[in-house]
Amino acid sequence: MTVVTDFLTTSVYQAGFALLILCVLLVIGVYLVSIFRDYAAEDREDPPEGIANLEEMHAKGDISDEEFRTIQSRSHQLSAETSSKEGFPEGNHSTTT
Numbered sequence: 001m002t003v004v005t006d007f008l009t010t011s012v013y014q015a016g017f018a019l020l021i022l023c024v025l026l027v028i029g030v031y032l033v034s035i036f037r038d039y040a041a042e043d044r045e046d047p048p049e050g051i052a053n054l055e056e057m058h059a060k061g062d063i064s065d066e067e068f069r070t071i072q073s074r075s076h077q078l079s080a081e082t083s084s085k086e087g088f089p090e091g092n093h094s095t096t097t
Contacts, residue, residue, distance in 0.1 A: 050075065 051072070058068040 054063075054068065054071055054075075057063050058065075063071070
């Protein structure tokens with residue numbers, strides 16, 4: 001039994017054990033964040049579904065004509081921005097060498 005207590009009292013082994021615990025906690029944290037991000041990504045509506053919902057709300061009278069136009073124009077702006085960014089890697093886009 002003294003071998004185990006001597007093993008745990010040595011500072012090198014304590015540091016290694018603390019590092020092991022830190023790595024395990026890091027892996028658990030990354031796993032939890034990935035689950036949350038997948039859940040949040042699945043929660044988003046597709047643009048055609050969103051526009052259909054917007055048109056339905058407008059037809060019921062839940063939103064005014066002005067609100068409908070504002071939301072519709074912003075959704076078009078956002079879709080244009082995301083489509084223009086797709087296909088291009090982040091970083092320097094200069095062609096000079």
